[in-house]
Amino acid sequence: MWGSILCVSLACACAFYIFSAMRKPAVWGSQISAYEKADRVNPPKAGVIVFTGSSSIRFWDTLANDMKPLEVINRGFGGSQIAQVNQYASRIVLPYQPRAVVLYAGDNDLSWPASKSPEQVFADFRQFVEIIHTQLPETWIYYISIKPSIRRWSNWGKCQKTNGLIADYIRTQPRVQFIDVDRAMLDAQGKPRKELFRWDGLHMNAEGYAVWTSIIKPVLLNRFAGG
Numbered sequence: 001m002w003g004s005i006l007c008v009s010l011a012c013a014c015a016f017y018i019f020s021a022m023r024k025p026a027v028w029g030s031q032i033s034a035y036e037k038a039d040r041v042n043p044p045k046a047g048v049i050v051f052t053g054s055s056s057i058r059f060w061d062t063l064a065n066d067m068k069p070l071e072v073i074n075r076g077f078g079g080s081q082i083a084q085v086n087q088y089a090s091r092i093v094l095p096y097q098p099r100a101v102v103l104y105a106g107d108n109d110l111s112w113p114a115s116k117s118p119e120q121v122f123a124d125f126r127q128f129v130e131i132i133h134t135q136l137p138e139t140w141i142y143y144i145s146i147k148p149s150i151r152r153w154s155n156w157g158k159c160q161k162t163n164g165l166i167a168d169y170i171r172t173q174p175r176v177q178f179i180d181v182d183r184a185m186l187d188a189q190g191k192p193r194k195e196l197f198r199w200d201g202l203h204m205n206a207e208g209y210a211v212w213t214s215i216i217k218p219v220l221l222n223r224f225a226g227g
Helices: 002-041 082-092 116-133 153-170 206-224
Strands: 049-053 072-076 100-104 141-145 176-179
Touching: 002 082, 049 082, 082 116, 100 206, 116 141, 116 153, 141 206, 153 176, 176 206
Parallel strands: 049 072, 049 100, 100 141, 141 176
Antiparallel strands: none
């Protein structure tokens, strides 16, 4: 009996997950449209620093304050992969003519149901660089390494390989920099620091974002503190 109930529960959970994934394009479209509406009401200044990517960016509610005195805007959209950031870059990145773009994505790409290979994610990132630098050759691109997390710890090997591919490529590219957040998010045993995550073991809490701020902000200030 309990086995049957468990199977039904798992089947329902999987069906819900797949249904949610199928709805993502509609959700992303509404999020992108909301950003465009906000821009019409209160247009950002040209030359801001754009943070974009998946939910780790989308949920960074304190981003603007954390990055002061730098002027930044948050254009993350939850559940996205690098391919979707590429798809919407013409609407949520390029129009601002940013001095820099900070990207965090790749986490969802490697996980089910997308389950892309590190090589596929790397190819998507190369396309992102091409999209930005074709239109904005002077803009700096910063890639935040795919973070370790409790929920997706089984994927960590793939994350590390992807980070390595991207980091090696970035070393060959002008105006592109890799920002490593991994080491600061691991404990002495090399496992994800539990205190940095929300209850779901995937998304970060305030302490997690404080760690990111301590790493990312100095990098940006080093180049853009002069205005």
